[in-house]
Amino acid sequence: MKFINLGGATAILEYRGKRMLFDPWLDEGIFHGSWFHWPPVSTDIKDLGRFDYVYISHIHEDHCSAGTIRHLNRDAEIIIMDRRPNFVANFLKSHDFNFAKVHLVPPRKGMRLADDLFVDMIEADPANEMAYLVDSSIVIRWGDHVVFNANDCQPHSDGMDYLCKTYPKIDLALLPYSGGSGYPSCYINLTEDEKIAEKERILERRVAGFIENTKRINPRHVVPFADQYVVGGSRSHLNRYISHGSCPGVVRDQVQAAGLGDRLLLLNSGQSFDLLTKTKSPDAPYKAYTEEERERHIAEHLVQHMYDHERVTFGPSVSIDRLVRHARKRLWEAQTQRRTFPATRLVLDFNDSQRRFEIDLTVADVLESDIRQPLREPYLRMSGSDTLQIMLLIGHISWNIADAALFLDYDRRPNVYDPSIYVLLNFLKV
Structure with missing residues (x-):
């Protein structure tokens, strides 16, 4: 089995000639012109190739982008969690994305998609109402390999109990390691020093959660996954306060200090890892990006972008x-x-x-x-x-x-x- 990192929560799993895509987002300027990839992605949408399966965790555009999905082959089989209402199913229908099959997988029951492929779902934390309404995580048992992809879902106690009991041997876990929201960046009641302190506090807590979840799941390999973006445009100066690091490599020191360094898998965009041979391709060292490199990239490429609401003006007749x-x-x-x-x-x-x-x-x-x-x-x-x-x-x-x-x-x-x-x-x- 081979895992290929593309960027953010978008990746490819390959097994015996079959290919599964995770959370398609490769186009830029999503969320009404605000979000761009960071670290940069090396794979063009047109070079993705054909897929047998596509897993979509939830409706947010960095996991379910129409600009990327329209380039996918329609004989691919879509995998989403069975729920009511089903925002992803409604999205696919509203965009006339008529794929060959849409598998609605019941959480904690799972579904066999092929003789050697079984997928299961775990719902988001019920205590987080917004996440519980839209999000999902997936367990993939393909041949002798088990992969757990949590994407944006912060693992919760009940879900972890089910995961560890049902799938005691996990080869690869893709786990969240940071958070992203308007807090503290957009909160004018905070001083600059307070924003920086809050950013560091939240990121430290998230990385600690990543380590704690890794210990509990006990996978052979773990990848800090999802939540890799930067905001462009006129609000891009607020990136310095966002509570996520400049790249997934921000977890490395704390993970090594926790004695888990041998499990940590850091991959560049476009780089693959073979779970059987334990080799990377291309065999290149991981590129850890700094905040200074991120800010320079914003200044050179992204600050000039406009948001959708900056392109129009409503007249005074709007009440x-x-x-x-x-x-x-x-x-x-x-x-x-x-x-x-x-x-x-x-x-x-x-x-x-x-x-x-x-x-x-x-x-x-x-x-x-x-x-x-x-x-x-x-x-x-x-x-x-x-x-x-x-x-x-x-x-x-x-x-x-x-x-x-x-x-x-x-x-x-x-x-x-x-x-x-x-x-x-x-x-x-x-």
Whole structure:
């Protein structure tokens, strides 16, 4: 069996002439023009070749990019987790990607796809509502080899118990090692020093989790996987605060200190590893990229890129207040159904028109207030251009993706993370 690293969560597994692609993303400028590969990828979309199987873990574009999928052969068989609603299945249908077969694999039951190929799924952590709604991880038993691909799924206790009991001997584990979101990059309530300290704290915790999960799974080889990107464009200066390293090699020192260095597998883009012979091809040393190299790449190639919302301007006929009130009504319906009423306020600042709307999550109303006046705590304030905010309210851009793309400025007071608020935020659209 051969594992080929392409970049991010995109990789290829080959066994006896059959090929399986993981999470297709090779085009640039996803997430409305914001995300680009880092470290750079060496493989062109047109050079991927033919696949027998394609595993898609979830709907996020760095795992499920239409710009890459349209280049794949349609006789490939798609592997996704069976769930309701099934965002990936709906995505494939809406884009008319008519593949030969779509296998809906039930979690913790699995499915045999061929005489020598069995795949199983493990759902994301139920405690993380957003991840649990969309994400999945996969176990592949191909011949005598077992591969576990967690992609973005942070392994959780119950899922790990099932994995270790059902698949006690894992040859290769692909595990998350870092995190990426708008925190702390976009939080203007933090000083620069506080942002850097938070970035380092989060990354250290993630790498510690990578080590802990490696010890528990006990694979022969482990790869720090997924979450490899950089934000281009006018917000690219915020990359320095993102809570993920300049490359997967950031885990090396801590992994070696934990006594797991002999299991760590670091591969360049386009480099393969043969699980039987334990050899790399090409036989080249791993290239570890520095933050300085990343910043130089941004300055030379990415800072000039424009986001989708920077390319258009909505006229004054668009009624912002009506959009906000319609979106608030839908959010209140979701709150009522979920019985979730956090004692805080969402504040939307429209930078161009200098308008402010306050949404008290304990009542159904919306209040327009003076943007120049100080706010009373607690609150989560989000500011952006009028066009960006309108696109969020009409659902063209999701709040979750805007966060990952670093589009919004946040002011959170007190600076305490409440996941329920960020889940509710995704219902704030007409």
